[in-house]
Amino acid sequence: xxxxxxxxxxxxxxxxxxxxxxxxxxxxxxxxxxxxxxxxxxxxxxxxxxxxxxxxxxxxxxxxxxxxxxxxxxxxxxxxxxxxxxxxxxxxxxxxxxxxxxxxxxxxxxxxxxxxxxxxxxxxxxxxxxxxxxxxxxxxxxx
Numbered sequence: 256x257x258x259x260x261x262x263x264x265x266x267x268x269x270x271x272x273x274x275x276x277x278x279x280x281x282x283x284x285x286x287x288x289x290x291x292x293x294x295x296x297x298x299x300x301x302x303x304x305x306x307x308x309x310x311x312x313x314x315x316x317x318x319x320x321x322x323x324x325x326x327x328x329x330x331x332x333x334x335x336x337x338x339x340x341x342x343x344x345x346x347x348x349x350x351x352x353x354x355x356x357x358x359x360x361x362x363x364x365x366x367x368x369x370x371x372x373x374x375x376x377x378x379x380x381x382x383x384x385x386x387x388x389x390x391x392x393x394x395x396x397x398x
Contacts, residue, residue: 258282259365260292260329261375262299264395269304269313269321275376278395282374286328293364294333295357297322332364339363351384362388372398 260283267273268283301318313321334342339360346352346359358380365373365388373391375381382389 256372257368257370258286258290258372258374258398259332259368259370259391260286260290260296261361261373261377261381262292262296262303263376264374265292265296265300265325266303267376269300269324270307270309275395279376282395282398283328288328288330290329291332291364291368291370292325292329293361294331295360297325297331300325330368332368334360334363334367338367346384349385355380355383359384365391374398 264275264279264282267275267279270276273279301322304313304321305315305318307313342360342363343356345363346356351359358377362373362381362384370391372393373381373388374393374395376394378392378394381392
């Protein structure tokens with residue numbers, strides 16, 4: 256079963272006080288190179304964790320260490336220039352606008368990877384992208 260990790264699942268992995276830490280961390284520990292995340296997700300995870308109002312704050316070097324842990328465990332999926340533009344065209348034709356365009360790019364990576372499951376805590380963000388993506392969406396609690 257090929258799983259694709261959204262940033263909403265990866266952030267709690269590295270934030271022990273997060274409500275979804277235990278279930279997210281369990282799935283991440285079980286993950287391997289047959290599981291995926293989008294390359295752009297690394298930036299989102301790093302930016303989110305280093306901007307959380309924690310004491311002590313997660314530093315830039317700690318954020319990079321987290322990025323390296325994710326990339327060592329999961330296979331990173333990128334879109335070519337043409338795939339990127341096509342994903343945005345498809346999203347815009349379906350009235351997907353604003354920040355939801357980023358979800359559409361991730362969904363395109365999910366399909367490109369041939370993942371069986373899109374792991375996310377933001378179910379609504381992905382189910383609104385249509386039935387092809389919606390059928391793959393699961394929360395870590397569902398596994």
